[in-house]
Amino acid sequence: MLDIRRIRNELEAVVAELDRKGVPSDEVRRAHDIDVRQRAVAADRDGVRREIKEISGEVGRMHRDGRVEEAEERRARSRELGDREARLAAEADDLAQQLRALLLRIPNTPHPDVPSGVDERDNPVLRVHGFDPDAYAPHQRVPHWETGEALGILDVERAVKISGSMFTMLRRGGATMSRALCQWALDRNADAFEEVRPPSLVTTETLTNTGQLPKFADDAYHLERDDLWCIPTAEVPLTSIGSGETFRQADLPLRYMAYSPCYRREAGSAGRDTRGLLRTHEFDKVEILAYARPEQAPDLLEEMTGRVESAMVDLGLAHRVIEICGGDLGQSHHRSYDVEVYAPGCDQWLEVSSVSWFSDYQARRAGIRYRPEQGKGTELVHTLNGSALAVPRVWAAIVETHRREDGTVAVPEVLWPYTRGITVLEP
RNA sequence: GGAGCGGUGGCAGAGCGGACGAAUGCACCGGUCUUGAAAACCGGCGACCCGCAAGGGUCCGGGGGUUCGAAUCCCCCCCGCUCCGCCA
Numbered sequence: 013m014l015d016i017r018r019i020r021n022e023l024e025a026v027v028a029e030l031d032r033k034g035v036p037s038d039e040v041r042r043a044h045d046i047d048v049r050q051r052a053v054a055a056d057r058d059g060v061r062r063e064i065k066e067i068s069g070e071v072g073r074m075h076r077d078g079r080v081e082e083a084e085e086r087r088a089r090s091r092e093l094g095d096r097e098a099r100l101a102a103e104a105d106d107l108a109q110q111l112r113a114l115l116l117r118i119p120n121t122p123h124p125d126v127p128s129g130v131d132e133r134d135n136p137v138l139r140v141h142g143f144d145p146d147a148y149a150p151h152q153r154v155p156h157w158e159t160g161e162a163l164g165i166l167d168v169e170r171a172v173k174i175s176g177s178m179f180t181m182l183r184r185g186g187a188t189m190s191r192a193l194c195q196w197a198l199d200r201n202a203d204a205f206e207e208v209r210p211p212s213l214v215t216t217e218t219l220t221n222t223g224q225l226p227k228f229a230d231d232a233y234h235l236e237r238d239d240l241w242c243i244p245t246a247e248v249p250l251t252s253i254g255s256g257e258t259f260r261q262a263d264l265p266l267r268y269m270a271y272s273p274c275y276r277r278e279a280g281s282a283g284r285d286t287r288g289l290l291r292t293h294e295f296d297k298v299e300i301l302a303y304a305r306p307e308q309a310p311d312l313l314e315e316m317t318g319r320v321e322s323a324m325v326d327l328g329l330a331h332r333v334i335e336i337c338g339g340d341l342g343q344s345h346h347r348s349y350d351v352e353v354y355a356p357g358c359d360q361w362l363e364v365s366s367v368s369w370f371s372d373y374q375a376r377r378a379g380i381r382y383r384p385e386q387g388k389g390t391e392l393v394h395t396l397n398g399s400a401l402a403v404p405r406v407w408a409a410i411v412e413t414h415r416r417e418d419g420t421v422a423v424p425e426v427l428w429p430y431t432r433g434i435t436v437l438e439p
Numbered sequence: 440g441g442a443g444c445g446g447u448g449g450c451a452g453a454g455c456g457g458a459c460g461a462a463u464g465c466a467c468c469g470g471u472c473u474u475g476a477a478a479a480c481c482g483g484c485g486a487c488c489c490g491c492a493a494g495g496g497u498c499c500g501g502g503g504g505u506u507c508g509a510a511u512c513c514c515c516c517c518c519g520c521u522c523c524g525c526c527a
Contacts, residue, residue: 068508072457090507
């Protein structure tokens with residue numbers, strides 16, 4: 013959520029900032045309007061409550077002093093006020109509820125340095141590593157789904173039989189390498205991040221904290237019987253670890269990482285990226301996440317992006333970093349970098365990580381605070397997160413990049429400690 | 440799933456219709472004392488919202504209700520613990 017005080021005091025600035033994301037101003041203006049009315053009604057309500065409290069105190073004292081009929085008169089007066097209080101309170105609650113519902117739908121404002129743009133075509137490429145389009149041999153120009161089926165390490169047909177379209181199944185060395193990628197990704201970030209194994213099913217409240225609800229309910233799997241949601245990313249449970257809690261400034265930044273399965277309905281993307289592993293309902297991912305003081309956030313964003321890039325280097329994959337422009341930034345995002353890997357077989361840049369800074373947008377929804385060493389009270393933390401490694405697309409890029417002339421695939425050496433001796437994927 | 444007990448400030452733990460935002464202890468912050476520290480003593484110490492401020496309001500798991508007045512009484516829900524059942 014945005015800070016209602018900013019909407020209150022700097023409405024036009026907020027409108028201008030949201031415009032950079034292509035967000036129309038009507039909802040913010042309506043929020044501003046409701047806020048004005050809400051506060052007026054709440055002030056009236058509080059005045060009446062104050063009177064009731066005073067009178068109740070008097071009634072108590074009169075009773076002790078035996079002034080019964082005087083007390084009776086005061087009591088009648090308070091009863092009248094009670095009706096007014098109830099009406100004002102109901103109105104104030106209703107307005108507050110409307111305001112919150114609106115606020116939950118209004119996106120975060122972008123960081124001032126976010127480049128202007130309308131959609132993904134306007135995302136500037138920040139840097140490119142190890143990419144030379146002419147350097148690929150014909151044996152690398154084979155899409156991973158063909159190599160995967162030929163080697164018996166990818167079995168899409170049976171996955172579809174078991175679970176329906178857009179589910180996949182890895183087998184033998186392919187399954188082993190997938191698991192190895194997760195373990196390796198966790199181990200290489202263990203220097204700075206606490207390993208967590210979070211729940212994969214979460215409550216409506218938890219899925220609201222990170223911004224997926226209420227707006228994007230169609231994208232998530234919902235277990236109606238128990239009113240639980242399948243997480244689309246470990247960001248969801250990890251962000252809510254600290255919900256409703258207040259941390260000490262000295263403990264920040266707090267860093268967590270987790271392997272988790274991720275579930276996405278991919279509503280509206282039927283027919284896109286239908287081959288292979290590029291877009292599936294269920295996949296594995298290792299996520300890294302931090303709670304930080306606002307001043308710490310910019311450096312953390314760079315550090316976390318750097319961690320993803322160096323992982324791609326170690327896997328021998330060509331990749332690039334792009335910055336997400338205003339119009340392409342997600343609902344909750346303040347600033348984002350995408351890391352994309354080049355897959356020579358399908359000749360595509362595949363997004364394997366999106367490292368993002370959410371400013372205090374998620375922390376305000378979730379109530380994650382810290383106590384500053386100077387000054388009074390509490391402040392909201394800033395949250396950041398990114399995929400340390402999204403398995404299927406990295407798997408695809410490895411199978412295409414490291415395919416050899418004989419049709420087998422070389423497993424990157426950094427994974428060998430995790431593959432039970434498998435160094436080559438072969439039939 | 441069934442039965443019993445419980446959910447109060449950072450923690451422990453009183454309060455069980457009015458003077459309670461809440462005793463007390465610990466923790467924490469400031470001071471006295473001390474070469475320094477500890478101990479002792481003195482003082483302070485919750486969060487959130489509205490307000491320039493003065494000040495006001497809300498919060499005793501959550502939601503309803505009773506009452507002039509609810510942490511305290513009633514109803515529903517959630518969570519925890521113990522026992523039973525079931526189960527990887």
